[in-house]
Amino acid sequence: MSASSTTPPGSSGVGRPRPTVAAMPRYRPGRDASQADVDADVGEAVKLASNENPWPPPEPVRRAVAAAAEGANRYPDHLSTELRADLARHLGVDPASVAVGAGSTGLIQQLVAAYVDPGDGIVYPWRSFEAYPVFAALAGAAVTTVGLVDHTVDVDAVAAAVTPSTRLVFIANPNNPTGTAVDTAALTRLCAAVTERVGHDTLVVVDEAYREFCDPALGDPVTDLVPHFPQVVVLRTFSKAHGLAGLRVGYAVAHPEVIATLDATLAPFLVSAPAQAGARAALECLDEIGAAVSRLVAERERMRTALVEAGFTVPPSQANFVWLPLGERTGEVYTHLERRGLVTRPFADEGVRITVADPATGDRVIEALGSWIRTAGGGAAP
Numbered sequence: 081m082s083a084s085s086t087t088p089p090g091s092s093g094v095g096r097p098r099p100t101v102a103a104m105p106r107y108r109p110g111r112d113a114s115q116a117d118v119d120a121d122v123g124e125a126v127k128l129a130s131n132e133n134p135w136p137p138p139e140p141v142r143r144a145v146a147a148a149a150e151g152a153n154r155y156p157d158h159l160s161t162e163l164r165a166d167l168a169r170h171l172g173v174d175p176a177s178v179a180v181g182a183g184s185t186g187l188i189q190q191l192v193a194a195y196v197d198p199g200d201g202i203v204y205p206w207r208s209f210e211a212y213p214v215f216a217a218l219a220g221a222a223v224t225t226v227g228l229v230d231h232t233v234d235v236d237a238v239a240a241a242v243t244p245s246t247r248l249v250f251i252a253n254p255n256n257p258t259g260t261a262v263d264t265a266a267l268t269r270l271c272a273a274v275t276e277r278v279g280h281d282t283l284v285v286v287d288e289a290y291r292e293f294c295d296p297a298l299g300d301p302v303t304d305l306v307p308h309f310p311q312v313v314v315l316r317t318f319s320k321a322h323g324l325a326g327l328r329v330g331y332a333v334a335h336p337e338v339i340a341t342l343d344a345t346l347a348p349f350l351v352s353a354p355a356q357a358g359a360r361a362a363l364e365c366l367d368e369i370g371a372a373v374s375r376l377v378a379e380r381e382r383m384r385t386a387l388v389e390a391g392f393t394v395p396p397s398q399a400n401f402v403w404l405p406l407g408e409r410t411g412e413v414y415t416h417l418e419r420r421g422l423v424t425r426p427f428a429d430e431g432v433r434i435t436v437a438d439p440a441t442g443d444r445v446i447e448a449l450g451s452w453i454r455t456a457g458g459g460a461a462p
Contacts, residue, residue, distance in 0.1 A: 104217030133323035148357035156353035201246035239273035259397030264299030290399035292321035
C-alpha cells in the first residue's frame with residue numbers, strides 16, 4: 081500500500097499541527113558568517129547579526145564550564161539553587177525573588193505559558209523583540225501593539241493600551257532592534273498607570289537583555305521598580321555582556337509569588353550544569369567583563385558618530401548594536417554589506433541592525449556604508 085493511499089481525508093502531510101502553530105510567525109536567527117562566505121564568495125566574513133559578544137568569556141568562566149561538563153552524565157540542579165543565591169547576593173534581593181531560565185527568551189516563554197490563556201491580552205511596542213509575537217501566537221493571545229515614537233517606546237501609549245483582559249506587557253529596554261531606552265522614571269509612570277487601570281492583575285515585564293550596555297543614569301528597575309510594584313518582572317541574561325550566548329542562561333527578578341509561578345512552568349533540568357557553572361563564574365569576573373563592555377560602548381559611540389557624520393540617521397543606542405532606519409532601501413544596504421563580508425540583520429522595509437564588535441570590524445562597517453553612499457546611495461544616505 082502506498083503512503084499516499086493511507087493519508088486520512090483532509091490531511092496534507094504528516095501529523096496535524098495546531099492551526100495556531102501553522103500560522104504563527106517564525107523567529108529568524110541572524111545569518112551565520114560561514115554561509116555568507118559561501119554565498120557571496122567573500123573571505124573573512126564576520127557575523128554582526130545576532131548581537132553576540134565578539135570575545136569569548138574570561139578564562140575562569142571557560143574553566144568552570146569545562147569542569148562542569150565532566151559531570152554531563154548527571155542531571156543539573158533543576159532550580160539552579162546556587163546560581164540563584166549568587167544572583168540574590170549580587171542584586172541585593174531575597175533568593176525567593178530570583179528565577180533562572182534558559183536565557184531571558186526562555187523566561188519570556190515561561191511567563192506566557194504561566195499567565196496567558198487563549199484570548200487573553202498581551203501588549204508590547206512594535207517594532208520590538210521578535211520572540212514576543214511568536215510566543216503570543218503560540219498561546220492564542222490577543223495582541224495589541226503600540227507604535228514607537230522616534231524609534232523609542234511610548235510608555236504612555238503602552239499604558240493606555242492596557243485593558244482588564246491584558247495579562248502581560250512586554251517592554252524591551254533597550255528596545256531591540258532600535259537600541260533606544262527609557263529611564264526608570266518613565267517606567268514608573270507606566271507601572272503607576274497600569275496599576276490605576278487594572279491593579280496588579282497585569283504583569284509589566286521589563287526585558288533588559290542589554291542592561292550592561294546602558295547609561296547607569298537611566299536607573300535600575302530592580303531597585304527602582306520591583307520593591308514598589310509587585311507586578312513588575314525584570315529579565316536579564318548572561319548571553320550578551322557576559323559572552324555566554326551558547327549556554328542559554330538568564331534570570332528574572334520579581335515578587336516571590338511570580339517567581340513561584342515561573343518555577344511551576346520550568347521544564348525539568350532546563351538550564352544545564354555548564355550553563356549554571358559558567359554564569360556563577362561570570363559573576364566572579366565582573367571587572368574583566370565590565371572592561372570589555374566599556375570597550376564595546378566606546379566603539380558603539382565611535383561608529384554612531386561616524387555614520388551620522390556620513391549622513392545616516394542612527395538613533396542613540398543603549399545596547400551593543402546600532403540601528404539604521406533605511407525604509408525601502410533596507411534590502412539594498414543589507415546586500416551591499418554582505419557582499420563585503422559584513423553579515424547584519426535586516427528588517428524588511430524598515431532598517432538594518434548592526435552588532436558592535438572590535439574597532440577593526442567597525443572600520444569595515446563605516447567604510448562599506450560610506451562606499452554605498454558614494455555609489456548606489458547617490459551621494460546621500462536615506
